Amino acid sequence: MIIVEPEKVTDYKKTKSEKEFFMIFGMFTAGKESNQSCIKLIDFLYHPKIKGLDSDNNLYESIKVIREDPDIDFYQYIKDNLEEVRNPNALGKDGKTLSPFNIIQKMAQKDTIDTELKRVKSGKYSLLGKGLISIAENGPNLTNPKIKEIESIPGISLKTSRFFLMHSYSDFKVAALDTHILKFLNHNKVKEAFNVKATPSSKIKYAILEEAFIKIFDGYKKSKSTNSFNQKLLSPYIKNKNKMTIGDFDLAVWCALKDIAENNHSYFKKNSEGKLIKKPAKKATNGPTRRK
Numbered sequence: 607m608i609i610v611e612p613e614k615v616t617d618y619k620k621t622k623s624e625k626e627f628f629m630i631f632g633m634f635t636a637g638k639e640s641n642q643s644c645i646k647l648i649d650f651l652y653h654p655k656i657k658g659l660d661s662d663n664n665l666y667e668s669i670k671v672i673r674e675d676p677d678i679d680f681y682q683y684i685k686d687n688l689e690e691v692r693n694p695n696a697l698g699k700d701g702k703t704l705s706p707f708n709i710i711q712k713m714a715q716k717d718t719i720d721t722e723l724k725r726v727k728s729g730k731y732s733l734l735g736k737g738l739i740s741i742a743e744n745g746p747n748l749t750n751p752k753i754k755e756i757e758s759i760p761g762i763s764l765k766t767s768r769f770f771l772m773h774s775y776s777d778f779k780v781a782a783l784d785t786h787i788l789k790f791l792n793h794n795k796v797k798e799a800f801n802v803k804a805t806p807s808s809k810i811k812y813a814i815l816e817e818a819f820i821k822i823f824d825g826y827k828k829s830k831s832t833n834s835f836n837q838k839l840l841s842p843y844i845k846n847k848n849k850m851t852i853g854d855f856d857l858a859v860w861c862a863l864k865d866i867a868e869n870n871h872s873y874f875k876k877n878s879e880g881k882l883i884k885k886p887a888k889k890a891t892n893g894p895t896r897r898k
Contacts (some may be wrong), residue, residue, distance in 0.1 A: 631647055
C-alpha cells in the first residue's frame with residue numbers, strides 16, 4: 607500500500623513492494639509527523655520528473671492537490687482518487703514494473719537522490735541519502751530479514767528497525783521504544799523506565815526496556831484476569847487476545863494512550879503520596895487518526 611494509516615500499520619500480508627515502501631517510510635517518518643512524511647515519500651518516489659518512470663504513472667498531481675488544501679483528509683483523498691492505492695510499484699518507460707527499491711536504484715544511477723530529498727524537504731538529508739544509497743547498492747533481504755542487517759542501514763535505528771519488523775512479520779517479538787511505550791512502561795512501574803522520555807541510544811538500555819515490554823506482553827497474553835489495569839486499558843483495542851502479536855499489542859498501547867490525550871481525560875492520577883491511582887479506560891469509538 608502506498609499510504610501508511612497509523613491505526614492500521616500492523617499488516618502481515620504486505621507484499622514485497624509494500625514492505626519496501628513501509629521500510630523507507632520508517633526512515634522518512636522517524637521523529638516526524640506521519641501523514642506529512644507519507645506525502646513527502648510519495649512525492650519523492652513517484653514525481654513525474656523522475657527519469658525512467660512513465661510520466662502518466664505517478665501520484666504527483668494528487669499530492670499537489672492535498673498540499674494546496676489543508677482541509678483535505680489525506681488518507682481518504684488517496685483512497686477515493688487513486689486506483690493504484692494498494693500498489694506501491696511504478697511503471698518504467700520500458701514497460702517494466704519498478705518496486706520502491708528499484709526506483710531508488712534508478713535515482714542512485716542518475717545521482718539524483720540528494721536533489722530529490724531536498725526538493726520534497728524531507729530533512730535529515732545526509733542520513734537519508736546514505737541510507738537510500740545503501741538500499742540501492744545492497745537491498746536488504748525482506749523474505750527472511752535479519753535485525754542486524756536492517757539496523758546496518760544508515761537512517762534505520764534500533765526503534766525504526768523494530769517498528770518495521772514487528773508490524774510486517776508476525777514472528778518477530780521486539781519492541782519499538784517510542785514515547786507511547788516508554789509511558790506505558792512507566793505506568794507499569796518498570797523502574798528502569800522512570801524518567802526516560804526519549805528512545806534510549808544505548809543498546810544496553812534499549813535491550814533492558816525491550817525485555818521489560820516483552821515480559822509485560824507475555825504476561826498480558828497469558829493472564830485470564832478481566833479486571834487488571836492493562837486489561838481494562840487495552841481490551842477495547844484488541845480484537846483477538848489469543849492470536850495477538852506483539853505488533854498488535856504495541857498498536858493497542860498506542861491507540862489507548864492516544865485516546866487519552868485526544869479526549870483530554872486522564873487514566874493515571876496520583877494520590878497525596880505521589881503514587882499512581884489507576885482508572886479503567888473508556889471504550890474508544892473511532893480510535894486515533896494519526897500516529898506521530
